[in-house]
Amino acid sequence: MDGTTLIYGAVTLVLAVILSCYTVLVLLSPALVVPHEQDKKYRSRNTPNPTPLPSIHADPEVDLTVVVPAFNETQRMPTMLKSTLAYLASAASPAKTHEVLIVDDGSRDDTSDLAMTFAKENPGHEIRVVTLHRNLGKGGAVRHGMMHGRGKRLLMVDADGASRFEDVNLLWDAMDKFAEDASIAIGSRAHLVKTEAVVKRSVVRNVLMYGLHTILRVVGVGHIRDTQCGFKLFSRRAAQLIFPYQHLCTWIFDVEVLLLAKQLRVPVAEVPIEWHEVSGSKLNVLTDSLQMLRDLLILRANLVFGRWVAPPATTKQQIQ
Known part of the structure; x- marks a missing residue:
């Protein structure tokens, strides 16, 4: 067997491996979510019957949309909503007008009914409730809310109330410093790593946290110290550019969102909160950690092959 034959055989083998890997990647990669007809509608105090949701590409109607992804949250969400609504009604709130968009991610309990009760009991606030026809995952619920918010700025906040809502002012001020229309300000817990808030967590959780940080540096978001905090503020322009192209609906969706922002050169401020x-918590440390690792590998591979990218847009018309 001569050298030419060996080279030909090696090249053929490499191409076969690449093709096989690409085929597996295509099969494992989730497609962009196509909303069910039920998902395109909301209810509120003034509109008890399902009403069509607006689009992120429409002109804004309020200063702030608060997107709350919720899955079986009848126990934890009431405390969070009470503090959120109280602060939004106070003079300290940076948003003069607002809406709260609760996205029930296919809950098996009375999360939607609870949300509607809050809407009826708080007439001074615009509370809209979307009930997804099936459980998509936290990332899917956040994406859906962002795709249908009416705010000039859109805040993602977890239903458990772990983040102090008053810190929205810190994110707001950080975003004000950007000259660009498209910008993001994210809450960060990185400064708490050596404090009791993190140290007292289980050894397994902390080991996984440090392991995740190492993997994230490989993936390409090592410049962000805390990608997973559920308290993120997006300008409307940033939401228009990013969320239509978000594929991942699982826990690690934040990483994809931040990578899309990096591709598009959307500036991100990381703010201690x-x-x-x-x-x-709905997070299963073992199974969800394995799922995160799988999704990170899928995310990285799709970026390498150029399959998951957000097209650049220089004018508003290009993204509508």
């Missing part, structure tokens, strides 16, 4: 752990 107050945070405390709240019991009742």
